[in-house]
Amino acid sequence: MNDTLTQIVREEVDLEGVKKRPLKEHPIAVFDSGVGGISVLREMVKEMPWEDFLFYGDSKNAPYGTKTRDEVREITFRHVEEFRREGVKAVAIACNTATSAAVRALRIEYPDLPIVGIEPAVKPACTENPGKRVLVMATPMTIREEKFHKLMDRYRDMAEIIPLPCAGLMEFVEKGKAGSKEVREFLKQLLWEYMEHPVDAVVLGCTHYPFVQKDIQAVLGSQVKIYDGAKGTARELHRRIKAAGLERENKNRIGHVVFQNSAPTKTKMALCEKLLVQE
Numbered sequence: 278m279n280d281t282l283t284q285i286v287r288e289e290v291d292l293e294g295v296k297k298r299p300l301k302e303h304p305i306a307v308f309d310s311g312v313g314g315i316s317v318l319r320e321m322v323k324e325m326p327w328e329d330f331l332f333y334g335d336s337k338n339a340p341y342g343t344k345t346r347d348e349v350r351e352i353t354f355r356h357v358e359e360f361r362r363e364g365v366k367a368v369a370i371a372c373n374t375a376t377s378a379a380v381r382a383l384r385i386e387y388p389d390l391p392i393v394g395i396e397p398a399v400k401p402a403c404t405e406n407p408g409k410r411v412l413v414m415a416t417p418m419t420i421r422e423e424k425f426h427k428l429m430d431r432y433r434d435m436a437e438i439i440p441l442p443c444a445g446l447m448e449f450v451e452k453g454k455a456g457s458k459e460v461r462e463f464l465k466q467l468l469w470e471y472m473e474h475p476v477d478a479v480v481l482g483c484t485h486y487p488f489v490q491k492d493i494q495a496v497l498g499s500q501v502k503i504y505d506g507a508k509g510t511a512r513e514l515h516r517r518i519k520a521a522g523l524e525r526e527n528k529n530r531i532g533h534v535v536f537q538n539s540a541p542t543k544t545k546m547a548l549c550e551k552l553l554v555q556e
């Protein structure tokens with residue numbers, strides 16, 4: 278377990294008081310359809326442990342991946358508007374689905390707000406596995422969207438890219454069922470074809486999936502290389518915050534993480550804390 282992460286999660290932060298401080302000292306909002314985005318949040322905390330983060334999981338409206346693009350765009354805009362009201366200094370959309378539905382339009386609507394999105398890590402998977410078979414696991418919406426097709430077109434000469442919509446998988450993570458017999462059974466059905474005709478690499482194109490990485494690896498075998506976009510997104514967020522002159526000056530402090538959820542049951546909030554510190 279990471280010590281910095283355990284310290285951070287126990288802290289509380291006064292969001293109203295924060296607004297009176299200079300913008301540099303405001304928190305960064307990290308948003309997902311549920312608890313999955315915590316796989317990106319934990320990389321952001323490691324990248325910038327001195328910053329404060331507000332993680333908002335929209336578990337009540339999850340899953341996003343089986344909704345229409347307009348529905349997801351509408352919900353995402355509503356949440357970003359709320360973050361603005363709360364006075365955050367930057368927003369990270371830690372959801373591949375919401376990124377493909379809304380990030381471009383959000384940047385047009387809020388030109389002064391640093392906004393970072395996440396996309397499936399197709400680039401490193403293809404460049405590091407030339408001529409090999411690369412399976413991309415993502416939500417049905419991410420795979421349907423133009424953004425993903427453009428990404429695939431860029432790398433399709435380099436490797437054989439196989440997109441796989443995985444409706445139903447994120448629910449296991451939301452229910453705290455990563456590592457369970459049920460999720461293994463589900464994955465065996467979903468991935469049977471690739472158990473028979475192996476792939477060389479797997480891209481986790483949904484931020485919930487890193488929490489079932491061990492299950493995927495157990496089904497497909499330890500030789501398969503797994504890629505996700507969390508670290509790259511954390512680095513990109515850091516770069517943007519610096520470029521906007523919004524980085525905190527005191528790098529010796531340990532920041533706070535506040536969890537908010539649209540379905541804030543005790544079990545859900547405990548799951549958020551557990552996922553943040555889980556290795």
Ligand code: DGL
Binds near residue numbers: 341
């Ligand atoms: N975590 C989300 C993603 O990265 C979506 C899961 C869902 O709501 O379907 O795509």
